[in-house]
Amino acid sequence: MLSLTAQASTLSIADATALAQQRGLAHNPAWLALVHYRINHITGDYTSEADDPRFFLSPKGKHSPGAELKATLQAILTPGQGNKDARCRFPARDHWLRQVLGIPQTPVSCPALDAWLKKLDTAQVTLVFAASYLNSPSSMFGHTFLRLDPPSSNTKTDLLLASTVSYAADANATDSEIVFAYRGIFGGYPGVTSVRPYYEKIKQYSDIENRDLWEYRLNLKPQEIQRLLWHSWEVQNIRFDYYFFDENCAYRLLELLDVARPGLDLTARVTTHAIPSDTVRWVVDAGLVDHVHYRPSSATAVAYQIQQLSPQEQILTRQLADGTLKPTAPKVLALPPARRAEVLDTTYNYVQYMAIEDKWPRKRVAPLSYQLLAARSALDLQSAPPQPPTPEIRDDQGHDTFRFSIAGGRDSHRNIVRISLRPAYHDLLDSPGGYRPGAQLQFLRFDGRYYPDNNSLRVDQLTGVEIRSLSPRNAFFHPLSWQVGFGARRRMIANGQEALTPYLDGGAGFAWAPTPEWLAVAMGTADLEISQKIAQGYHAAPGVDLMLLHQGSSLSAAAGVRSKLWMASGYSKREDTAYLRGDWHIRRNFGLFTSLDRTHYLNRYRTSWLVGFHTYF
Amino acid sequence: MKKLIAGAVLLGASSLAFAQPGCGVGAMIWKGQSGIAPHVLAATTNGSFGNQTFGMTTGTLGCNTNEAVQSMAMYMNNNVNNVARDMSRGQGENLTTVAVLLGVQPQDRATFNQVMQAHFNTIFPSANTTSNEAVDNIINVMKGDKTLQKYVS
Numbered sequence: 020m021l022s023l024t025a026q027a028s029t030l031s032i033a034d035a036t037a038l039a040q041q042r043g044l045a046h047n048p049a050w051l052a053l054v055h056y057r058i059n060h061i062t063g064d065y066t067s068e069a070d071d072p073r074f075f076l077s078p079k080g081k082h083s084p085g086a087e088l089k090a091t092l093q094a095i096l097t098p099g100q101g102n103k104d105a106r107c108r109f110p111a112r113d114h115w116l117r118q119v120l121g122i123p124q125t126p127v128s129c130p131a132l133d134a135w136l137k138k139l140d141t142a143q144v145t146l147v148f149a150a151s152y153l154n155s156p157s158s159m160f161g162h163t164f165l166r167l168d169p170p171s172s173n174t175k176t177d178l179l180l181a182s183t184v185s186y187a188a189d190a191n192a193t194d195s196e197i198v199f200a201y202r203g204i205f206g207g208y209p210g211v212t213s214v215r216p217y218y219e220k221i222k223q224y225s226d227i228e229n230r231d232l233w234e235y236r237l238n239l240k241p242q243e244i245q246r247l248l249w250h251s252w253e254v255q256n257i258r259f260d261y262y263f264f265d266e267n268c269a270y271r272l273l274e275l276l277d278v279a280r281p282g283l284d285l286t287a288r289v290t291t292h293a294i295p296s297d298t299v300r301w302v303v304d305a306g307l308v309d310h311v312h313y314r315p316s317s318a319t320a321v322a323y324q325i326q327q328l329s330p331q332e333q334i335l336t337r338q339l340a341d342g343t344l345k346p347t348a349p350k351v352l353a354l355p356p357a358r359r360a361e362v363l364d365t366t367y368n369y370v371q372y373m374a375i376e377d378k379w380p381r382k383r384v385a386p387l388s389y390q391l392l393a394a395r396s397a398l399d400l401q402s403a404p405p406q407p408p409t410p411e412i413r414d415d416q417g418h419d420t421f422r423f424s425i426a427g428g429r430d431s432h433r434n435i436v437r438i439s440l441r442p443a444y445h446d447l448l449d450s451p452g453g454y455r456p457g458a459q460l461q462f463l464r465f466d467g468r469y470y471p472d473n474n475s476l477r478v479d480q481l482t483g484v485e486i487r488s489l490s491p492r493n494a495f496f497h498p499l500s501w502q503v504g505f506g507a508r509r510r511m512i513a514n515g516q517e518a519l520t521p522y523l524d525g526g527a528g529f530a531w532a533p534t535p536e537w538l539a540v541a542m543g544t545a546d547l548e549i550s551q552k553i554a555q556g557y558h559a560a561p562g563v564d565l566m567l568l569h570q571g572s573s574l575s576a577a578a579g580v581r582s583k584l585w586m587a588s589g590y591s592k593r594e595d596t597a598y599l600r601g602d603w604h605i606r607r608n609f610g611l612f613t614s615l616d617r618t619h620y621l622n623r624y625r626t627s628w629l630v631g632f633h634t635y636f
Numbered sequence: 637m638k639k640l641i642a643g644a645v646l647l648g649a650s651s652l653a654f655a656q657p658g659c660g661v662g663a664m665i666w667k668g669q670s671g672i673a674p675h676v677l678a679a680t681t682n683g684s685f686g687n688q689t690f691g692m693t694t695g696t697l698g699c700n701t702n703e704a705v706q707s708m709a710m711y712m713n714n715n716v717n718n719v720a721r722d723m724s725r726g727q728g729e730n731l732t733t734v735a736v737l738l739g740v741q742p743q744d745r746a747t748f749n750q751v752m753q754a755h756f757n758t759i760f761p762s763a764n765t766t767s768n769e770a771v772d773n774i775i776n777v778m779k780g781d782k783t784l785q786k787y788v789s
Contacts, residue, residue: 175736175739176736177732177733177736179729179730179733180711180733180736180737218711218715218730218733219714222714222715226718360725364725367724371717371721374666381666381667385665385666385763385764388665388666388717388763389666389760389762389763391724392721392724392760393724393756393757393760395724396723396724396725396726396753396754396756399726399750399753400725401749401750401753402725402727403725403727403728
């Protein structure tokens, strides 16, 4: 038995190694977190997620927590230059090992590390969540990074200049979307941790990608912040292969927090995928957040600012942006100064938005922008247009993303029970709080039905991916709405039988919002189904899809008609559907729903209805 | 103090091949965003495309050796549109950042804002003003103001 009290300062490498072994430190959660080991639950083997030999001091380090620990102790306790190098490269490991083994934290000079820490000058850490944006439903997962805030007492503190730490795929700019998607999902991109100023992030997310930012200030103690920074230093520029679904930005940040506050074990909550908005929920649940600040994107702000103008001012704004009215025109000068300032400010914001979104050319944008700002600066008013209020429900406060539903009803003359599992993410009739209006993304959804009368089960539909993006058009904004989906569904075939048929659906059209909570949608669609049981082995259908949608905080409802003309050579069959659906959002993670469908296809009318509930977790 | 702030900015820009901040013409205002339209998946999966968003041109304008000015030049290069906007309004976080980078103390920031707004046309004489021209003009305007000249002398 080793006694530490007397021997602490002189603990030899061999003694330290023996003591570490005796205490099982190699498999201590703190050590596993520091070297990013994950256990394979089947074989019991450990592997580090770092894909970079520079991260290991032992050649066996990637697969052996024990060998890496031994090599680390060896390196940090050997006197001389080697010791200094290892301690400066792995300050978090060094500090932790000394602490648990009772080895004195003898000072070490690390000029590069010290300069880095001094530059970062971190008093507080803020988790920043970039929310999803419409028309890019794949962004629905969001993105997270950390911001390192300098002390607020310093008059030189400015949060735009604060540094951010993020983990990203180091993608090749010339790769196409498809290559990017493939390598992002299946691996192949190195992921690196990088440090950038916050203003660059704001420009990227807020100004260019139209994503609102949520800033969650964490209640980390100084010692925890120190550990977080030390570990950021250790992993900076170390390669960790990037995987879109699990080993992504959000996952790496959870790891940093696990190192900062041992025992949090946030990464244990990650199973198959780490959706950034879910990881924010976990961080909130773990009690790490003491303050939340909302930073609306440029697009959110300009849409709100336009709404704040009177109808006459909106017309002026439109004309100013079109260039049919000059900022010095009598109609503009007739406005009282405060109103004139708001109209000019809003117009400028709108022009900047359109320059990016609709790619207005510089020869249009630059002179117009200059005239607007010059006219604005002539007004001696230090003011800005109104900012959108913080949404009542944050993204992390919306319903959970995994949904299980069960419903009973009738299909034609048969009783049915329908069971539905949807691992992710949100559909138009789910409770809208915390999600973007008009956006839907579902994937890997399973729908099955059970016929109690003859005790039989069958698969109703398998949804690979279903995306709908419905954005209203008005005098200022004119986005396209679209939808796409693939999977397999039941298709009635000629003899009255049904066959599970692979499909690919697409559609594009327009949406309008008569009031903020209602949306009218008209789309043209093109669908394809492939099955040996239908006429030519496939058929395809042009069609129309009309819908009226209401998304409310307690009730959401949709009514619509769809008409398709299924065609193959020498064959055409029309399918018409009318439907009504309603969801009653009772609690955040519980709701009731009902649906009524009437279909006409192959000379048959078919009516079905369902009543049931959704639970989310 | 100035050194510290400069450091915070330089840290982020260290990967840019930019030997002498404050030299060259800087960024053209309203230069358009072509080439950085959202790369849908890239944006969502956090692809980083190196310097694509931070294209920086170097030219022949004189170099300012004041470290605070260099930091501000680098910030302006990245954010000239928003700084011009805030300047026309006489307030805003981007304008505050410029004040912070120049070391303007909190008690003088209201003056700074007002002076910047009043001299908007001097600082941005045309729609083709570049960020570094604006930096030089800001310095000159400050030199001509009795409250602000102490920060640029």
